[in-house]
Structures are given as C-alpha cells and as structure tokens.
Amino acid sequence: MSQATSGVGSGTGAAAGATTPSDFPDLPEATVARLPEYLRALHQLADTGHDTVSSEALAAAAGVNSAKLRKDLSHLGSYGTRGVGYEISLLIAQIEHVLGLTQRRGVALVGVGNLGHALAGYAGFGSRGFRVVALFDADPRLVGKTINGLVVRHVDLLVEFAPAEGVAIGVIATPASAAQAVADMLVAAGVTSILNFAPCVLAVPDGVDVRKVDLAIELQILSFHEHRKSAAGGAVAVGAGAEALPR
Numbered sequence: 001m002s003q004a005t006s007g008v009g010s011g012t013g014a015a016a017g018a019t020t021p022s023d024f025p026d027l028p029e030a031t032v033a034r035l036p037e038y039l040r041a042l043h044q045l046a047d048t049g050h051d052t053v054s055s056e057a058l059a060a061a062a063g064v065n066s067a068k069l070r071k072d073l074s075h076l077g078s079y080g081t082r083g084v085g086y087e088i089s090l091l092i093a094q095i096e097h098v099l100g101l102t103q104r105r106g107v108a109l110v111g112v113g114n115l116g117h118a119l120a121g122y123a124g125f126g127s128r129g130f131r132v133v134a135l136f137d138a139d140p141r142l143v144g145k146t147i148n149g150l151v152v153r154h155v156d157l158l159v160e161f162a163p164a165e166g167v168a169i170g171v172i173a174t175p176a177s178a179a180q181a182v183a184d185m186l187v188a189a190g191v192t193s194i195l196n197f198a199p200c201v202l203a204v205p206d207g208v209d210v211r212k213v214d215l216a217i218e219l220q221i222l223s224f225h226e227h228r229k230s231a232a233g234g235a236v237a238v239g240a241g242a243e244a245l246p247r
C-alpha cells in the first residue's frame, strides 16, 4: 500500500507516444508530484500562444527552481534544445502519457455533503482528464437527488455500480467515522486509487494507492511557520491576526 498526503504534486529524447509509466520505474515520487504543476504551466503557455519555453520560464511558471525542473524532465528523457528550450506540445504529450492522462478516468464521489457537493460540480476535473461518473451517499434525503446531471445512489449500491460505471478513482468525502467502511467498499468494487478527504488514516490492501488531502494540516504547517517567525521577531505568543484558543 502507499499512502501520501498531498501538499504539494523539448527536444525530447523519448517520443511521447512511445512511453509508458513502466518505462520510468525509477521516477522519484517527488518528480511525479511536480509533473502536474509543469503540465498546468505548459497548458497555460500553450493557451497564450507559446510554442517553446525555456527551462527558466517554465520553472518560474510552475513555481520551482530551474535546476530541479531540468532534473525532473531529464528523468523523462526531455533535455530541451539549447537556445530554444522545450517544445511545449511535445512536453505536454509526454507528461500526459507518463501520468496516464491520455484516457479520461472515471471518478466516484462518496459523501455528497458540503465538500462532496462542491467537488461534484468542480469543472477542473473535466479539463484535467477526469470525469465524475457516480455519486454515493448514505443519507436518504440525498439519495435520488440529481447533482450536476448525476443521480445520487445509496452507498450500499457502490460495490454493484462502481465497476459498471467505470470507476477508476474513489473520492471519500464522508465523516472520518465512515471513511474506512467506504474505503473497504471501494476496494471490494475493484477500485485501486482512493483520494481521501476525511481526516483519518485508511487501511487498504497492497496495490491500493491512497492519497490524503487535508487543508487543516496545511494550515497547521503554515501556523508553525508563523509561530517561528514571531518567535524570531521576539513577538508575543499571539501574533497579528491570531486569537488565543480557550484553555
């Protein structure tokens, strides 16, 4: 099993269409996590009429340093051309190929409360290679409702319907107390990739990948940096914009 918290994540040597993820068995996880950033930046550059981009400009657009970007892309066999840079369309095709984005993957959302409802209507999935194909919830008041053209089914039907709907990735947006049971259902339905928004650790069998998104963790990390900055500045314990918690 692999479980990770997100926070993050041409003059090409290898032809884009000829590569598969198994061609890159040693691709570092940190590089994989940065590829979507490069892809986003490359699409933006292509949309604004650019054909080529220097490593410095692409690195700036992706928010990384250019040495790291060149190293990342060298793992894919992309070295750019001196004086020209990377050919944008080729690099897009290659990164999409490595990330397996050449086919649109079906996503099931489980839990369509505040967060799940918002995710169900998120246009960014479609434009980035994903399609929400099924919605599940346990609340009888939600079951049968249509959200963004999809009918909410009872979660008890997940194992039956997920394979039929071509679900490749399950997104859990239920309370933490329900998340493990939902993960078990997704696994029973043959889903091997799970994005977990619930604040808990999931136990899954080998071969199932779980990524966790937790905005509170990101805020806590920022809080640590705020805390350190105020300590360095000799400020009082409660900094600007902060309020003491009740004891």
Ligand SMILES: NC(=O)c1ccc[n+]([C@@H]2O[C@H](COP(=O)([O-])OP(=O)(O)OC[C@H]3O[C@@H](n4cnc5c(N)ncnc54)[C@H](O)[C@@H]3O)[C@@H](O)[C@H]2O)c1
Pocket: 110, 111, 112, 113, 114, 115, 116, 136, 137, 138, 139, 142, 155, 172, 173, 174, 175, 176, 178, 181, 182, 196, 197, 198, 199, 213, 214, 215, 216
């Ligand atoms: N990761 C983040 O950054 C982040 C941000 C906000 C919320 N969350 C988490 O996301 C989850 C959802 O938050 P929310 O605000 O949408 O809560 P919510 O209460 O509005 O929605 C939860 C939904 O899950 C459904 N549900 C409960 N048990 C279920 C089950 N066994 N099977 C299927 N559906 C079930 C409920 O009926 C409800 O519709 C919570 O765990 C919350 O802590 C995470």
